[in-house]
Amino acid sequence: MLNETASELTKIAKKYEIKLYFKASYKKANRTSLNSFTGIGDEKALGYIADVGEKFGVETLTDFHTIEEAKLAANYVSCLQVPAFLARQTDLLIAAGETGKVINIKKGQFMSPIDMGKAAEKVSSTGNNKVWLTERGTFFGYNDLVVDFRSLLIMQQFNYPVVYDATHSLQQPSIGEQSGGLPQFIPALAKAAVATGIDGVFFETHPDPKSAKSDSATQLSLEKADEFVSNLVKINKALK
Numbered sequence: 462m463l464n465e466t467a468s469e470l471t472k473i474a475k476k477y478e479i480k481l482y483f484k485a486s487y488k489k490a491n492r493t494s495l496n497s498f499t500g501i502g503d504e505k506a507l508g509y510i511a512d513v514g515e516k517f518g519v520e521t522l523t524d525f526h527t528i529e530e531a532k533l534a535a536n537y538v539s540c541l542q543v544p545a546f547l548a549r550q551t552d553l554l555i556a557a558g559e560t561g562k563v564i565n566i567k568k569g570q571f572m573s574p575i576d577m578g579k580a581a582e583k584v585s586s587t588g589n590n591k592v593w594l595t596e597r598g599t600f601f602g603y604n605d606l607v608v609d610f611r612s613l614l615i616m617q618q619f620n621y622p623v624v625y626d627a628t629h630s631l632q633q634p635s636i637g638e639q640s641g642g643l644p645q646f647i648p649a650l651a652k653a654a655v656a657t658g659i660d661g662v663f664f665e666t667h668p669d670p671k672s673a674k675s676d677s678a679t680q681l682s683l684e685k686a687d688e689f690v691s692n693l694v695k696i697n698k699a700l701k
Contacts, residue, residue, distance in 0.1 A: 463513050464513070466683060467516070467517045471517045473686055473687050476687075477691065481520070483513055487534065487537075488500040488526070490526040490544075504533070507538070510538060521537070522541070523540075525543075525557075526547065527553070531560055532556070538562070541557050541560060542567065543566045548580050554583040558586065563591040564592050568596050570598060574596075574612035574615040580594075593623070593661070594623050596608065596616070596623070596630065596654070597630050598629065610654065613625060617658070623659045624659065625663065626664070628644070629679065631650065632679055642676070642679035643679075647689075664681055666680060
């Protein structure tokens with residue numbers, strides 16, 4: 462599945478002359494249910510991600526959950542991602558910065574965009590200024606998220622690349638055994654985000670979303686990825 466997905470995405474990236482960072486989770490620590498799939502073994506999974514990077518010549522990205530995991534994952538990938546629920550954890554942010562990798566901080570669903578400046582400051586205190594800030598929606602009552610597009614503009618003020626997470630932003634958290642979602646809105650909200658002048662778009666894609674072991678309700682089908690990216694590139698070019 463990793464090879465199939467990476468093969469298609471690298472073709473798309475080359476076609477539209479965009480930089481691709483291939484993201485995969487070697488372990489899913491934040492699960493709605495105790496019965497949800499978590500992984501196949503950390504080092505085995507990290508090895509698979511590293512293999513994709515080498516085989517397809519792409520930068521790789523994964524999330525981590527503890528200080529020890531930051532050190533481990535840094536041996537396999539180009540970039541580390543601080544999960545949204547952990548975006549305020551000072552020791553974790555510092556450990557990430559100390560790896561020297563690019564650090565993508567997901568904005569906590571409970572955080573204001575202003576607070577993301579403080580999160581970035583924790584990473585940069587290590588001397589590592591390679592930080593991205595990613596919007597992934599804000600809690601809107603129970604089991605729902607809303608995107609405040611002002612947050613993209615606010616986070617740009619910190620002079621770090623700003624990314625919009627087009628799929629997690631449309632989750633309906635903890636609505637069942639797995640989180641639900643509203644994938645029909647993925648293209649429209651992504652277009653709106655690109656129109657604000659952001660630097661990148663994050664999206665989950667899968668050859669068969671219904672069989673995905675994580676976030677199946679918000680995965681973009683891999684066969685739709687080309688059209689999805691094409692439309693975003695057109696808006697980005699028009700804006701520039």
